[in-house]
Amino acid sequence: MSIEDQLRSALRREPAPPDFAASVLAGTRRIASPFWRRPVTLALAASLLLAALIPPAISEHRRRQRAEEAEAQLVTALTIAETQLERVSATIQRNTRRIP
Amino acid sequence: MGLDFVRIVEDNQSLVFSLAVRFLRDRECAAELAQDVFLQLYRQLHRIETPAHATWWLRRSVCHRCIDEARKRKLRPRIDIAGIPEPKAETRQGDFMLNARLRKFVEMLPDQARMVVLLRYQEDLDPSEIAEMLSIPVSTVKSRLHRSLAFLRGKLQRQEVYP
Numbered sequence: 001m002s003i004e005d006q007l008r009s010a011l012r013r014e015p016a017p018p019d020f021a022a023s024v025l026a027g028t029r030r031i032a033s034p035f036w037r038r039p040v041t042l043a044l045a046a047s048l049l050l051a052a053l054i055p056p057a058i059s060e061h062r063r064r065q066r067a068e069e070a071e072a073q074l075v076t077a078l079t080i081a082e083t084q085l086e087r088v089s090a091t092i093q094r095n096t097r098r099i100p
Numbered sequence: 101m102g103l104d105f106v107r108i109v110e111d112n113q114s115l116v117f118s119l120a121v122r123f124l125r126d127r128e129c130a131a132e133l134a135q136d137v138f139l140q141l142y143r144q145l146h147r148i149e150t151p152a153h154a155t156w157w158l159r160r161s162v163c164h165r166c167i168d169e170a171r172k173r174k175l176r177p178r179i180d181i182a183g184i185p186e187p188k189a190e191t192r193q194g195d196f197m198l199n200a201r202l203r204k205f206v207e208m209l210p211d212q213a214r215m216v217v218l219l220r221y222q223e224d225l226d227p228s229e230i231a232e233m234l235s236i237p238v239s240t241v242k243s244r245l246h247r248s249l250a251f252l253r254g255k256l257q258r259q260e261v262y263p
Contacts, residue, residue, distance in 0.1 A: 003253055007221040010199035011206065016117035017131055021109045024138045028105065031142060 103145060108154045109138055115155070115223070116162045122218055123166040125207050133169060137162050159223065160233050163215055170211045205255045209248050212236075216244045 120130035231238040
């Protein structure tokens with residue numbers, strides 16, 4: 001046998017390990033469903049998003065509440081001031097009429 | 101498209117794994133690389149037209165990945181051609197032992213020459229196909245084959261295995 005024929009015989013393809021095809025197909029499933037599309041990852045991402053959004057929303061709500069309270073107090077103060085001014089004005093007009 | 105990927109894996113796993121294991125001389129590393137090559141094909145399956153095209157693509161891809169891997173890991177120094185003890189040939193034990201020795205001698209060839217020999221004698225490609233696959237001139241393929249055969253013949257003759 002020539003060395004070339006001997007090489008052909010020596011270098012015949014050898015079988016892949018028994019679990020080779022299964023490993024490849026498992027790999028394709030990972031590609032078809034990448035980690036960022038899996039339900040657990042999506043749930044985790046949603047939780048993180050909520051955790052990031054909720055504290056600023058609560059803070060904003062509290063700020064508005066304080067602003068509304070301050071507005072109400074201002075309106076009350078202005079109403080009181082207006083009433084007092086009206087009384088003072090009425091007193092002045094009464095006294096002015098008495099002076100000939 | 102309509103290509104059956106499972107069928108492609110079944111039909112070509114031996115080709116891809118054999119090339120990788122004989123080139124890299126490391127079964128675990130070869131299996132890993134071969135898997136990567138198939139997964140790369142899976143991502144590009146839309147570009148593959150026929151099963152023959154898939155085989156061509158896999159062969160080309162595994163060749164280049166093996167050469168890159170060898171460069172990266174600098175596998176060559178692991179075997180010193182001059183220093184390696186040759187297996188003893190007490191008698192002509194038949195094809196099994198001769199084939200095993202021949203495979204050992206092929207492992208000693210430099211990377212590029214080893215790939216050329218594998219493509220020629222494992223995959224039965226002719227020099228022009230090998231040249232196209234490895235993107236080198238046909239004359240280079242022929243000279244590498246010639247030198248590799250001379251090296252292998254010399255090794256076998258020294259063992260009085262081959263006249």
